[in-house]
Amino acid sequence: MVQDFKKFVLRGNVIDLAVAVIIGGAFGKIVSSFVNDIVMPLIGVILGGVDFKTLRWVIKPAVDETPEVAMLYGQFIQNIVDFAIIAFVIFMMIRIIEKARKKPQPEAVAIPAEPPADVKLLTEIRDLLKRQ
DSSP, X not given: OHHHHHHHHHSHHHHHHHHHHHHHHHHHXXXXXXXXXXXXXXXXXXXXXXXXXXXXXXXXXXXXXXXXXXXXXHXXXXXXXHHHHHHHHHHHHHHHHHHHXXXXXXXXXXXXXXXXXXXXXXXXXXXXXXXX
16 A cells, blocks of 8 residues: 555656646735735726725624624635636646647658569469469
8 A cells, every 4th residue: 555655646747736736826826916916906096096905895784792794895806806817827828838849740651662573573473363
């Protein structure tokens, strides 16, 4: 069982996946910071000073110790922008990788080599025998 686990872990796909998850997590943090700290404030200024982090629809206001119940649609909008940026970057990366890959060359049609003289002679003899 230990040997099987070792084979599984040392397989190339598992290591590639682990690296991808780590890089993806770091990339997600970068994109979230970009959206939260750069893009959304600019959009907020364009829309007249709106802070998307505070946009909410209060369903039930806070009463004494009970906190309010609200839908944070501003945060939802930020998450949609996060997703759109990440999806676009991944699309561009895949597009670049696809262009970088070599396109398969069409296989050359193999022209059969002319058979040796003795094979030609034997073929002729066979054909003559079939006709008789």
